[in-house]
Amino acid sequence: MYSNLIDNEGSQDEFSHRPDVQISDHPVYPVRVAPRLSGPGPYRFATICLATLSVVLLISIIAVTARYKNRPQGNGEGTFEKVKQDVNLTALITTIIKLQEEKKQLQNEKDELLAKLATKVEIKPTSKATPGSxxxxxxxxxxxxxxxxxxxxxxxxxxxxxxxxxxxxxxxxxxxxxxxxxxxxxxxxxxxxxxxxxxxxxxxxxxxxxxxxxxxxxxxxxxxxxxxxxxxxxxxxxxxxxxxxxxxxxxxxxxxxxxxxxxxxxxxxxxxxxxx
Known part of the structure; x- marks a missing residue:
């Protein structure tokens, strides 16, 4: 509307010739409107950039989420299995040591029994011997x-x-x-x-x-x-x-x-x- 007012020929002259308007008392200056930009404009470009960044951000979030979801589960299972293996190995070593100690103890008991048995062996001649032989x-x-x-x-x-x-x-x-x-x-x-x-x-x-x-x-x-x-x-x-x-x-x-x-x-x- 303001453009039409500005474009009208002699608009200023028309106002100046009106008897009810005194230029000297109330000067009226023409209103200038910024010209429209051709092409898509800065808002459209900004919208495209924001959309692109949103897509990149969404992809990054999905990737990080998937990685986070997989890594703790895998590491947790691996850690659990390792701890389980360590516990089993410790128990096996303890059992082996215990069996070795029991074997040693049984062998000592066997030796003691053999020694006690030896003291009960009666002395008998291997054959009939003459007195003094x-x-x-x-x-x-x-x-x-x-x-x-x-x-x-x-x-x-x-x-x-x-x-x-x-x-x-x-x-x-x-x-x-x-x-x-x-x-x-x-x-x-x-x-x-x-x-x-x-x-x-x-x-x-x-x-x-x-x-x-x-x-x-x-x-x-x-x-x-x-x-x-x-x-x-x-x-x-x-x-x-x-x-x-x-x-x-x-x-x-x-x-x-x-x-x-x-x-x-x-x-x-x-x-x-x-x-x-």
Whole structure:
């Protein structure tokens, strides 16, 4: 409407010639209206930008939400499974340790029972002996003035030593080739038949002593023995199926904790006289 007023020719003149309007008293200035912009205009451009940003924001929100939803669930399950595995592993280790302790305790009880049983073995002559002759208990073998027991029970070296002591003797002390050969002949052959006897370097490495504390002189070691391969502080005799192995080269050293059969020795007793 204002544009039409401005566009009318002579509008100002028309007002100036009107008798009821005094220009000098009330000047009227023409009203200018800003011209319209061609094209879409700034509001349309802003609308497009806002719509684009909204779409980008919506996509970002959806992506973040999906990631958040998946990650805690996956991590939670993984953490739970890991904790569960750790608990199961701890329980398994505890059970293994407990079983090992029980096994050790049972083995000690077995050794104690064997030692007690040994004290109840009656001494009986192996054969009818003349008065004054030396005799050995049943299952003991006489050589010179000593009796020898080839025990097939398996014990550690130290428990074998205790067993022999409980039977009134000690692990065998072998001083001569004749004695060594006698005992060797009593041993059964096998894939690796090994028997403890009374020799150790447990006090000082490479200083071998008999169970009575005397030093070992010489001996009947296999070639390259003793070698202390894995903390081997006790001696045993080996008799295998290999015929090339001989009595006077059959000593080996081994860890004292191994469970092997053993050889006991004790003094023979004199047969009682039947004279009245």
């Amino acid at each position: 030396e005799v050995c208990p049943t299952n003991w073998h006489l050589f010179n003035d000593s009796c020898y027991l080839i025990s097939m029970e398996t014990l550690s070296w130290h428990h074998s030593k205790t067993y022999c002591q409980m039977n009134g003797g000690h692990l065998a002390i072998i001083l001569t080739a004749e004695e060594q050969t006698f005992l060797w002949d009593l041993l059964p052959r096998g894939h690796w038949n090994a028997f403890w006897f009374g020799i150790t370097d447990g006090e000082t490495e490479d200083v071998w002593k008999w169970v009575d504390g005397t030093l070992v002189v010489g001996g009947f070691w296999e070639e390259n023995e003793p070698n202390n391969h894995i903390n081997e502080d006790c001696g045993y005799i080996v008799k295998t199926e290999v015929l090339a192995r001989v009595a006077i080269r059959s000593w080996y050293d081994a860890p004292c904790s191994m469970y092997l059969p053993f050889i006991c020795e004790k003094k023979a007793v004199l047969a009682a006289s039947t004279d009245a």
